[in-house]
Amino acid sequence: MQITTIGIDLAKNVFQVHGANEHGKPILRKQLRRDQVVVFFSNMPPCLTGMEACGGAHHWARKLEALGHDVKLIAPQFVKPYVKSNKNDVADAEAICEAVSRPTMRFVPIKNIEQQSVLALHRARQGFVKARTAQANQIRGLLAEFGLVIPQGIAYIAKRVPELIEDATLPLTGVFRILINRLLEHLKLLDKQVDELEAQIKDWHKNSEMSRRLERIPGIGPITASAMTATIGDAKNFTNGRQLAAWLGLVPRQNSSGGKSTLLGMSKRGDAYLRTLLIHGARSVIYRANQRAETHAWLFKLINRRNANVAAVALANKTARIIWAMLVHNRDFNPIFKADRASV
Structure with a gap:
C-alpha cells in the first residue's frame, strides 16, 4: 500500500x-x-x-x-x-x-532563508544585550563590595566608574583597579557589538516595505517591526488577529469547567522575544498617553481602570491584532480606522 x-x-x-x-x-x-x-x-x-x-x-x-x-x-x-x-x-x-494527520492540528509556518537570516541577527543582538547587562551588574556588584554604589541605569557605568577608578583617595588596590578597567573594556566591546547588529537590522528594515509600514504603529520601532515581519511571514496562516495574539501569548490562560469561566494571567506561549518587544513598546505608548491625558481615549480610560501591567498587555494584544490586519489586507496604519462591519 x-x-x-x-x-x-x-x-x-x-x-x-x-x-x-x-x-x-x-x-x-x-x-x-x-x-x-x-x-x-x-x-x-x-x-x-x-x-x-x-x-x-x-x-x-x-x-x-x-x-x-x-x-x-x-x-x-x-x-x-x-x-x-x-x-x-x-x-x-x-x-x-x-x-x-489530525484535521484540527495547528502548524508552525515554515520560514525562508531571508527570514531566518534577519532573525539570527535579532537572536545574536539579544544575546549581546543580556551579556552587556550581566557585565554591568557584575561591575556594580564588585564596586558595591568596596562601598561604591553606582546610580541606576547602564549609562552611569561608563560615566562614573572611570572617575572612581582614577580617584587616588579611594582605598582601592592596583589589582582591583586594573580588573575594573578590563571589565569596562569588555562592556564597551559588548555595547559596540549591539550597535553594529542594530545597524544591520535597521538596514534590512529600510529595504522591507512591510516592516516600514509596521513602524508607523505607535509603540513599534525598527527592531520590533523587523522581528514581527520576519517571524510571522505570511499572516494568512492565522485566521484572524485573535489567533496571532494568542500565538504570541498575549491572551489569558483559562481554567474553566462546568460552565464557569476562570481567566488567569497571560499564557506566555509562543515567542518570548516578540512578546517582550510588544509589551515594552506598549509601556512607552502608555507613558505618552499619561502625559497627554486624553480623557476620551480608550487607552487613557483603560489606564485609570486597570493596573499598568494589565494595560500594557492589553495594548500589546491590540497592537498584535493591528499588525495582523495590516499584513493580511496590505494596508497602511490609520489611527482613526474603523472596520466596515457590514463587509465582515
Missing part, C-alpha cells in the same frame, strides 16, 4: 522515519543517517510529512518541499500527547505521524 503520511524525528545525525497509509496503518519504520535523508525522500512519492519545530526543522522543511512533499511543522507540546508509553525515537516518529 502507498505511504501517504510520514513522521520524522529529527536529530543531529540519526533520523527516525515512520510512514503510514491512508488508513493510518504503519507500513514503514526506518532509521536514516543525515546524508541518507535527501536520497530517501527523493525516491518517495509526494506525501504529507510532519516534523517537530526544533533546531534544523525549517532547513529540512525547505529541502523536502523542494522534492514535492507537503511538509508541516508541529510545536513539540502538540506532539507529546500522541506519544505512547515510553519515549524513544521510534515512538516520537510515530507520534509525529499521528499528530500531522
Whole structure:
C-alpha cells in the first residue's frame, strides 16, 4: 500500500522515519543517517510529512518541499500527547505521524532563508544585550563590595566608574583597579557589538516595505517591526488577529469547567522575544498617553481602570491584532480606522 503520511524525528545525525497509509496503518519504520535523508525522500512519492519545530526543522522543511512533499511543522507540546508509553525515537516518529494527520492540528509556518537570516541577527543582538547587562551588574556588584554604589541605569557605568577608578583617595588596590578597567573594556566591546547588529537590522528594515509600514504603529520601532515581519511571514496562516495574539501569548490562560469561566494571567506561549518587544513598546505608548491625558481615549480610560501591567498587555494584544490586519489586507496604519462591519 502507498505511504501517504510520514513522521520524522529529527536529530543531529540519526533520523527516525515512520510512514503510514491512508488508513493510518504503519507500513514503514526506518532509521536514516543525515546524508541518507535527501536520497530517501527523493525516491518517495509526494506525501504529507510532519516534523517537530526544533533546531534544523525549517532547513529540512525547505529541502523536502523542494522534492514535492507537503511538509508541516508541529510545536513539540502538540506532539507529546500522541506519544505512547515510553519515549524513544521510534515512538516520537510515530507520534509525529499521528499528530500531522489530525484535521484540527495547528502548524508552525515554515520560514525562508531571508527570514531566518534577519532573525539570527535579532537572536545574536539579544544575546549581546543580556551579556552587556550581566557585565554591568557584575561591575556594580564588585564596586558595591568596596562601598561604591553606582546610580541606576547602564549609562552611569561608563560615566562614573572611570572617575572612581582614577580617584587616588579611594582605598582601592592596583589589582582591583586594573580588573575594573578590563571589565569596562569588555562592556564597551559588548555595547559596540549591539550597535553594529542594530545597524544591520535597521538596514534590512529600510529595504522591507512591510516592516516600514509596521513602524508607523505607535509603540513599534525598527527592531520590533523587523522581528514581527520576519517571524510571522505570511499572516494568512492565522485566521484572524485573535489567533496571532494568542500565538504570541498575549491572551489569558483559562481554567474553566462546568460552565464557569476562570481567566488567569497571560499564557506566555509562543515567542518570548516578540512578546517582550510588544509589551515594552506598549509601556512607552502608555507613558505618552499619561502625559497627554486624553480623557476620551480608550487607552487613557483603560489606564485609570486597570493596573499598568494589565494595560500594557492589553495594548500589546491590540497592537498584535493591528499588525495582523495590516499584513493580511496590505494596508497602511490609520489611527482613526474603523472596520466596515457590514463587509465582515
